[in-house]
Structure formats: C-alpha cells, structure tokens
Amino acid sequence: MGFLPRSGTTQAHRGLRLHVSGAADAVGARLVAPPGARVLYALAHGAGAGMDHPFLEDMSQRLAARAIATLRFQFPYMQAGRKRPDRPPLLMATVRAALDEAARVLPGVPLVAGGKSMGGRMSSRLMAEAPHPDVRGLVFLGFPLHPAGTPASERAEHLAAVSVPMLFLQGTRDALADLALMHPVIASLGARATMHVVDGGDHSFEVLKRTGRTADEIHDELADTIAAWLDAHVLA
Numbered sequence: 013m014g015f016l017p018r019s020g021t022t023q024a025h026r027g028l029r030l031h032v033s034g035a036a037d038a039v040g041a042r043l044v045a046p047p048g049a050r051v052l053y054a055l056a057h058g059a060g061a062g063m064d065h066p067f068l069e070d071m072s073q074r075l076a077a078r079a080i081a082t083l084r085f086q087f088p089y090m091q092a093g094r095k096r097p098d099r100p101p102l103l104m105a106t107v108r109a110a111l112d113e114a115a116r117v118l119p120g121v122p123l124v125a126g127g128k129s130m131g132g133r134m135s136s137r138l139m140a141e142a143p144h145p146d147v148r149g150l151v152f153l154g155f156p157l158h159p160a161g162t163p164a165s166e167r168a169e170h171l172a173a174v175s176v177p178m179l180f181l182q183g184t185r186d187a188l189a190d191l192a193l194m195h196p197v198i199a200s201l202g203a204r205a206t207m208h209v210v211d212g213g214d215h216s217f218e219v220l221k222r223t224g225r226t227a228d229e230i231h232d233e234l235a236d237t238i239a240a241w242l243d244a245h246v247l248a
Contacts (some may be wrong), residue, residue: 028117030085032109034102037092041085041110043117044072049081051242052121053151054110056131059097062090067216067231068128071153074235080242081118085110087131103134104141111144122246126151126179129188129215133167140173149246150178151238154215157189157197168197171205177245178205181234183213206245208237 028041042063045052053075057063063084072082087106089098097103107125114123123146125135132152139147158164171178180198182189191209198207210230212219217234219225 026117028083028085028113030106030109030113032088032102032106034105035088037088039086039088039091039106039109041083041113042072043081043083044076045081045118046076046079048079049076049118049121050079051246052081052083052114052118052123053238054107054114054123054125054127054135055082055084056107056110056125056127056135057084057087057090058127058129058131058154060095062086065128070231071235074231075238078235078239080239081121083110083114083117097130100134100137103130104138107131107135107138108142108144111147115146122148124149124151124242124246126153128153129156132156136174136178137170139176140170143175147176149176149242150174151241152178152180153234154182154186154217155180155189155194156215157193160187163190163193165193165197171197171201174204176204179238179241179245180205180207181210181217181237182207183210183215183217185212185214185219188215206241208241210234 026043029038030041031038063086068084075082125147126132136150157167198205210217212223217230
C-alpha cells in the first residue's frame, strides 16, 4: 500500500548507523526531524516489515507535521534479510542503541520510545527490565497482546514494572489484541496508561471500505492522538 502524507509536509531523512551490543554488524536508522521538534519518538518496526514500511514512513511524515521527530531503525535480523526475529535480549539491545543515538542527535529534546507491534513490545520490555534514563513515555501502535487466535494477556505482565506514561493505540478488529482483554490490562496500569481505540481498525489500522473512512483519515487520527497525548503527559 502507498500512503501519502499531507501535501507540503514531506520531511527529509537523515540516514544513520547504529552499533548494537551483541550484533555482528551495524544496523540502519532514519531520522526525520522537523525544525523546532518538540519530541523525538524512537519508532521501532514490527516483526514482519522493516523501518521503511509505508505505514511507518507515513506516520513519520504526519508526526513531523505536528513538530514530532522520529528515529526509525532496523533490528539486526531485518538488516540481514532474515525473516525470524532476533531473541529478545538482542531486540532490546537494539532499542537501547537507538535511544542512545536519539539522545545524541537531538540533545535536550524529550524522548519517547515504542513503535509498531513487536517493536513497541520490545521497547516496553526494555523499560521494564533496564529502563533508559532519557525516556519519558511509551507509544504503542498496536500492542501485540497475544498471537492471532489464542487470546491471552501474559505478554502484558511486564507492563506493571514500567514507570513512564504509556499510550496504546488499538483497533477494534485487531486479531493480536482482543479488546476484552486489553481493557483490564489498561485498567490495571492506572493513570500511567491511556488507550485510544480506532473503530474498525485491524492490527495495521486498516478499516473495511464500508466504513467510508480513508487511510489518510485514520492516520491523521493516530497522529493527532499521539500529539495530544504528548502534550498532556510528556510535555505538560
């Protein structure tokens, strides 16, 4: 799918390389930083697609239009062209390397972590097990609560150890996050957690044609929600 950002908002990329502890080779990263960026979001990719997936590129551009910078990056398995994700310790080491680089390239800009599906979950596991001192919040674009077809909530147990505010953006048709299970997870986290539900959205935030809503409208909803949440919970 080819998503188009709002006209006139395209921001240039800055290519970077990250050296990850435990990885044989460096991985690629892309910084999209609008002038006067208010926040820098380390935006990790999901299990099946890398940092250049059209959805992540589109979200980077829409967030840039709202003065939010993004740093996207590859996990080592994706950099090497493998399909099977790395083990969690290496995934979390990659997130840490990206956060270190984010703090270096835009010093003084508030930093948040998270990302799409697996990338968001690994970011939260890092913040539960070995928190990065500069991270002030987590933003999840589809938290993968369980595998498709096997509803459970064990994947969320580590969230109780996360101390920073968290925003969960979830679709009502997400096969990897039954909302009947997500709601009690969010409630258990108290004031630290906010969930925004995209009506009709699946795990990729795609909606059925009969809804009459376009990808542009859905992605603007996501970007507007992130910007408002950052204003209230990170920049306040």
